[in-house]
Amino acid sequence: xxxxxxxxxxxxxxxxxxxxxxxxxxxxxxxxxxxxxxKLDQIIxxxxxxxxxxxxFRQGEAFDSVYAVxxxxxxxxxxxxxxxxxxxxxxxxxxxxxxxxIDSSVYPVSAKALETTTVCEIPFSHLEELSSHIPSLxxxxxxxxxxxxxxxxxxxxxxxxxxxxxxxxxFLLNLSNRFKKRGYSASSFRLSxxxxxxxxxxxxxxxTVSRVITRFQKNELIHVDGKEIEIIDFPEMQKLVGxxxxxxxxxxx
Amino acid sequence: xxxxxxxxxxxxxxxxxxxxxxxxxxxxxxxxxxxxxxKLDQIIxxxxxxxxxxxxFRQGEAFDSVYAVxxxxxxxxxxxxxxxxxxxxxxxxxxxxxxxxIDSSVYPVSAKALETTTVCEIPFSHLEELSSHIPSLxxxxxxxxxxxxxxxxxxxxxxxxxxxxxxxxxFLLNLSNRFKKRGYSASSFRLSxxxxxxxxxxxxxxxTVSRVITRFQKNELIHVDGKEIEIIDFPEMQKLVGxxxxxxxxxxx
DNA sequence: GCCATTTGCTGACCCAGATCAAGGATTTCC
DNA sequence: GGAAATCCTTGATCTGGGTCAGCAAATGGC
Numbered sequence: 431x432x433x434x435x436x437x438x439x440x441x442x443x444x445x446x447x448x449x450x451x452x453x454x455x456x457x458x459x460x461x462x463x464x465x466x467x468x469k470l471d472q473i474i475x476x477x478x479x480x481x482x483x484x485x486x487f488r489q490g491e492a493f494d495s496v497y498a499v500x501x502x503x504x505x506x507x508x509x510x511x512x513x514x515x516x517x518x519x520x521x522x523x524x525x526x527x528x529x530x531x532i533d534s535s536v537y538p539v540s541a542k543a544l545e546t547t548t549v550c551e552i553p554f555s556h557l558e559e560l561s562s563h564i565p566s567l568x569x570x571x572x573x574x575x576x577x578x579x580x581x582x583x584x585x586x587x588x589x590x591x592x593x594x595x596x597x598x599x600x601f602l603l604n605l606s607n608r609f610k611k612r613g614y615s616a617s618s619f620r621l622s623x624x625x626x627x628x629x630x631x632x633x634x635x636x637x638t639v640s641r642v643i644t645r646f647q648k649n650e651l652i653h654v655d656g657k658e659i660e661i662i663d664f665p666e667m668q669k670l671v672g673x674x675x676x677x678x679x680x681x682x683x
Numbered sequence: 684x685x686x687x688x689x690x691x692x693x694x695x696x697x698x699x700x701x702x703x704x705x706x707x708x709x710x711x712x713x714x715x716x717x718x719x720x721x722k723l724d725q726i727i728x729x730x731x732x733x734x735x736x737x738x739x740f741r742q743g744e745a746f747d748s749v750y751a752v753x754x755x756x757x758x759x760x761x762x763x764x765x766x767x768x769x770x771x772x773x774x775x776x777x778x779x780x781x782x783x784x785i786d787s788s789v790y791p792v793s794a795k796a797l798e799t800t801t802v803c804e805i806p807f808s809h810l811e812e813l814s815s816h817i818p819s820l821x822x823x824x825x826x827x828x829x830x831x832x833x834x835x836x837x838x839x840x841x842x843x844x845x846x847x848x849x850x851x852x853x854f855l856l857n858l859s860n861r862f863k864k865r866g867y868s869a870s871s872f873r874l875s876x877x878x879x880x881x882x883x884x885x886x887x888x889x890x891t892v893s894r895v896i897t898r899f900q901k902n903e904l905i906h907v908d909g910k911e912i913e914i915i916d917f918p919e920m921q922k923l924v925g926x927x928x929x930x931x932x933x934x935x936x
Numbered sequence: 937g938c939c940a941t942t943t944g945c946t947g948a949c950c951c952a953g954a955t956c957a958a959g960g961a962t963t964t965c966c
Numbered sequence: 967g968g969a970a971a972t973c974c975t976t977g978a979t980c981t982g983g984g985t986c987a988g989c990a991a992a993t994g995g996c
Contacts, residue, residue, distance in 0.1 A: 508840060511925040516844055518836045530836060532829030539836070558825065562818055569811065575828040576785030582835040583771045583783060583792070587761060589842035590886030591769055594953065625974065633843030635954055640975055656962080656974090672764045847983065878944060888984050893945055909944085909992085 466564050473556040476500075480543040486527065489540040493531030495551045499523050502547025503622040505631075506539040517631040520544070520623060522608050529575055544622045589633050597632040598642045599670040602652065606661055618660045719817050726809040729753075733796040739780065742793040746784030748804045752776050755800025756875040758884075759792040770884040773797070773876060775861050782828055797875045842886050850885040851895045852923035855905065859914055871913045 479502075480486060486497060486504060504521040518539055521527045531537040532554065561568035588600050610616035621628070629639040646652045651667055653660040661667060732755075733739060739750060739757060757774040771792055774780045784790040785807065814821035841853050863869035874881070882892040899905045904920055906913040914920060 508836075510840075510844070516840045518839060530829055530833040533826045533833060534830075538833045558818075558822065562815065562821065565811075565815055568815065568821065571825070572811065572828070573786045575825070575832065576783055577787075578832050579828065579835065580783040580786060580791045582832065582839065583761075585839055586771060586835065586842055587763075587769045589839055590884075591763070624972090626972095631843075636974080637955085637976085638953060641953095644975075877942090889944080890946080890985085891983060894983090897945070 466567065469560055469564070470567065473553060473560060474498075475551040475553075477549055477551050479546050479548045482543055482545050484543050486541040486543065486547075486549060487531075487537045489537055491537050493528065493535050493537050493554070495553050496526050496528040496531075496557070497541075497549040497551055499525050499527065500548040500550055503544040504541050504547055504549075505544055505623065505627065506541045507630075508539055515630065517627055520605075520631070522605075522612065524612050525608075526574055529578060544627075594634055594638050594642050595645075596670055596672065597634060598628075598639060598646070599651075599667050601628060601632055602659065602661060603664075603667055603671055616661070617664075618658075621657045621659055719820065722813060722817070723820065726806060726813060727751075728804040728806075730802055730804050732799050732801045735796055735798050737796050739794040739796065739800075739802060740790050742790055744790050746781070746788050746790050746807070748806045749779050749781040749784075749810070750794075750802040750804055752778050752780065753801040753803060756797040757794050757800055757802075758797055758876065758880065759794045760883075761792055768883065770880055773858075773884070775858075775865070777865050778861075779827055782831060797880075847887055847891050847895050848898075849923055849925065850887060851881075851892060851899070852904075852920050854881060854885055855912065855914060856917075856920055856924055869914075870917070871911075874910045874912055 489508060499521050501523055504527055505517050506519045506521070506527065507515045507517045509515055521541075527541050527549075528537065530539065557567075557571070561571055588597055592600065605619065605621075606616045609619050623631075625639045625643075626636045628634075629636045632639070634642075643652070643654055647654050649666075651661070651663045651670075653662055742761060752774050754776055757780055758770050759772045759774070759780060760768045760770045762768055774794075780794050780802075781790060783792065810820075810824070814824055841850055845853065858872065858874075859869045862872050876884075878892045878896075879889045881887075882889045885892070887895075896905070896907055900907050902919075904914070904916045904923075906915055
């Protein structure tokens with residue numbers, strides 16, 4: 431992935447990068463005509479990689495772009511009044527970060543790299559302007575935002591109603607689905623976030639996350655080696671999740 | 684409010700209802716030219732009132748419209764695998780319901796009236812088509828959706844990190860703000876949802892909601908009479924909320 | 937008006953998960 | 967390569983809020 435990026439960045443053919451990008455089908459999965467893809471491509475800026483811990487943008491900064499993750503992982507978070515961070519999301523390749531900034535024209539969250547991460551910057555004013563001329567692009571933006579709204583509502587259900595086991599199982603299956611969608615293994619992947627960050631995101635203490643993961647391993651639902659996760663017993667994990675998987679099914683009928 | 688509605692529905696001047704609607708500044712608070720407002724107005728259908736308990740739409744139904752609440756209150760909810768409902772939001776006048784249906788083209792939640800409620804139906808395909816010709820309308824839709832995303836993320840923080848007191852205080856102040864914005868009293872209002880629905884929404888047992896509200900009253904933070912709420916000590920309530928109010932401030936700098 | 941149902945309040949008890957503590961494993965960075 | 971910092975795990979203990987139960991007060995149907 432980062433190789434692809436490096437190539438695109440340093441050779442001189444600046445047209446149709448989106449077309450060649452392995453993520454194009456996911457980033458904005460639409461049937462755009464070639465010429466439209468070129469137009470979209472021209473407004474996108476490929477930025478140099480962020481190192482682990484670097485900020486993509488900070489809470490309170492002026493909003494001007496959304497970003498598509500090309501490789502690596504980001505987290506978004508708020509800083510609370512007592513100075514602790516509250517993680518609101520993790521972003522994998524092909525996912526869009528920054529959509530929540532459109533309303534107030536500042537980013538309401540900060541975004542930080544969990545590992546070396548490359549992104550495409552999409553200046554929102556250009557995207558909006560371009561969407562006026564490409565109805566399918568506009569529709570796609572509506573869809574992406576709508577999807578984010580219903581995903582976040584699933585997350586609200588998780589936080590409000592689920593116990594620790596259900597939360598961790600949901601989290602792992604959610605990641606699994608996202609990896610699967612972008613062509614990676616659904617059963618075996620690497621957690622780029624720490625146990626502490628998982629707990630923060632799920633509303634659990636680090637210790638609880640650790641205990642649940644250990645127990646899942648004991649019960650042979652998953653196999654764990656540090657940050658490497660392998661999901662062994664999908665049916666059992668899905669049974670644990672219950673609620674969310676059903677809602678997911680209904681949502682895709 | 685319902686008087687205004689009745690008038691608009693039964694007299695014959697069908698133009699520029701949006702213009703006259705007392706909610707127009709909130710529903711889509713934009714500087715639309717008069718002719719644009721007329722265009723918008725023409726695609727909007729004012730539906731007959733929903734009685735308490737009636738559905739506006741059901742989870743799994745084909746998505747075709749978003750709805751602006753004119754009077755009354757709605758709740759949206761999922762039905763979980765074990766048949767219990769999980770409330771994902773309450774909608775007051777001027778707020779838009781149904782945006783989460785755009786992505787999957789079915790509504791991922793159900794919407795039900797908590798009291799007699801009137802709505803304007805806005806067929807989404809028309810709205811989208813119209814937005815192609817009115818850039819400020821398109822921008823406005825992006826803003827409304829973006830706002831929803833950041834609001835939901837605040838809700839995630841609430842559910843994940845806050846204790847019962849903070850949850851209830853946040854809930855009451857959130858309602859207060861929404862009433863204030865639409866010109867009603869920020870300190871004195873009526874809860875159209877039951878204690879059970881509040882608990883469901885906040886991830887608390889009914890009993891806890893009841894106990895917290897009683898305690899707030901004892902400590903003279905609020906005054907309660909059944910469903911009537913008066914917020915007496917705003918500073919103290921805001922201190923309880925902590926996190927969210929700060930984020931709110933940052934978001935509006 | 938009267939009974940049935942729903943909604944709200946409060947007390948007693950209990951448990952899932954937080955907190956505290958402490959040791960081992962990784963990663964980071966001179 | 968080694969010290970420091972961070973991260974992960976496990977055990978012991980504590981507690982906020984869930985659950986159960988009982989009663990009072992609204993609300994609604996006939």
